[in-house]
Amino acid sequence: MEENKAKDAHKRALKGNIQLQDTAISSYPEDYQVIDGELWTARQRQMSSLHEISYRACFKAELPEYFIKRYANQQDVVYDPFAGRGTTAVQAALMGCRFIANDINPLMQILARPRVEPPTLRAVEQRLDEIDLTSGVEPEADEPDLSVFYNQRTLEELRSLRRYLDYRRRSGLEDALDEWIRMVATNRLTGHSKGFFSVYTLPPNQAVTSERQQIINQRYQNDFSIYRDVKSIILKKSKALLKEIPHPWPGKGGIFLNQDAANTYAIEDSTVNLIITSPPFLDTVQYRNDNWLRCWFNHIDTEAVAARMTNLHSLEQWTKAMTEVFLEFKRIMVPGAYGAFEVGEVRRGKIELDITVFSIIREVGLIPQATYINRQQFTKTANIWGVANNLGGTNSNRIVVFRKGIE
Numbered sequence: 001m002e003e004n005k006a007k008d009a010h011k012r013a014l015k016g017n018i019q020l021q022d023t024a025i026s027s028y029p030e031d032y033q034v035i036d037g038e039l040w041t042a043r044q045r046q047m048s049s050l051h052e053i054s055y056r057a058c059f060k061a062e063l064p065e066y067f068i069k070r071y072a073n074q075q076d077v078v079y080d081p082f083a084g085r086g087t088t089a090v091q092a093a094l095m096g097c098r099f100i101a102n103d104i105n106p107l108m109q110i111l112a113r114p115r116v117e118p119p120t121l122r123a124v125e126q127r128l129d130e131i132d133l134t135s136g137v138e139p140e141a142d143e144p145d146l147s148v149f150y151n152q153r154t155l156e157e158l159r160s161l162r163r164y165l166d167y168r169r170r171s172g173l174e175d176a177l178d179e180w181i182r183m184v185a186t187n188r189l190t191g192h193s194k195g196f197f198s199v200y201t202l203p204p205n206q207a208v209t210s211e212r213q214q215i216i217n218q219r220y221q222n223d224f225s226i227y228r229d230v231k232s233i234i235l236k237k238s239k240a241l242l243k244e245i246p247h248p249w250p251g252k253g254g255i256f257l258n259q260d261a262a263n264t265y266a267i268e269d270s271t272v273n274l275i276i277t278s279p280p281f282l283d284t285v286q287y288r289n290d291n292w293l294r295c296w297f298n299h300i301d302t303e304a305v306a307a308r309m310t311n312l313h314s315l316e317q318w319t320k321a322m323t324e325v326f327l328e329f330k331r332i333m334v335p336g337a338y339g340a341f342e343v344g345e346v347r348r349g350k351i352e353l354d355i356t357v358f359s360i361i362r363e364v365g366l367i368p369q370a371t372y373i374n375r376q377q378f379t380k381t382a383n384i385w386g387v388a389n390n391l392g393g394t395n396s397n398r399i400v401v402f403r404k405g406i407e
Helices: 002-013 062-071 085-093 109-114 120-132 153-172 176-187 212-219 228-240 286-295 303-310 315-332 351-363 380-382
Strands: 033-037 076-080 100-104 254-257 272-277 333-342 367-375 398-404
Touching: 002 033, 033 076, 033 212, 062 076, 062 085, 062 398, 076 153, 076 212, 076 398, 085 109, 085 254, 100 109, 109 176, 109 315, 120 176, 120 228, 153 176, 176 286, 272 303, 272 315, 286 303, 315 333, 315 380, 351 367, 351 398
Parallel strands: 033 367, 076 100, 076 272, 100 254, 272 333
Antiparallel strands: 333 398, 367 398
């Protein structure tokens, strides 16, 4: 019966506006299915407003939606071991599934936890009214040079909010509303419009160095006399995030972890119904450089977090690390359960990680089902970074679908 259920789930995945390649990729067996095309829309902002949290190297919410529809039922456990900004967890909650979200990066929980049980806008507004941002907080001795990013009054408000949130957390008083305000503020630290606290800087998924920001200030003649009201920006962004919240809320709850994806001892054997994830690629994202400002705001030791992360400089290192991760998948998956492992493209397509993943899956005793190649047109981010369409992984998703056998 479980075997038939697994086969039916895979048949559902092959329905719709997808097309099999005429010839299989030479590195795959001849009878292996490679599904190539635009599997979901390339248009922006088609999913829930809750997903509009910027984070570098994250996949669109359409990806977990696509596979949850095909391989999961309501209240199933959907797991993402490299959760990033929490896209899979949020989408699973929106679709009535339970979730487990894991990431070695503590920023994941800050960005994801408030969005799987969102508050009302009125409650957020009331809490903001209660917070005093006018008392003034002196900069700490080790504070980085933030004057190149913010109007002085705005910076003083940010310091006050940072102190308030830190006190609430350390004293055990932090609640869901504080977590929501922390999440939104973390997402609004720097950006390219008046919807952010900073003057003009790079897109809102990383922070440049203070030295680099000085060059940007000169080039764009940034006006530091313009005050950004911290509370107003948080409330405006909250309104945008909460505008499409379903009532009643469909989420069934879940678990957040901060563990090595190859050693998730908090997850019991044979309890996960579906895995959807995208692992770190080969040196594509630099944690220290991208997140130093977010870590400052949240009192996170950037160096300590970076030290816990695996630096995968070669394909051999990556293969070894992912083999350990897949062995852990085999332990925690329910017999017959599916996984979707998205690897994009690295080094401009010279390394096809999906081929490597296919081999890893067979080596650990799981079953490769099909490789999905989703191709899309330009996005604004791709243009900003000068990445040609379907190159560099920005607009191409390569997803290897696998399952655990019925023993």
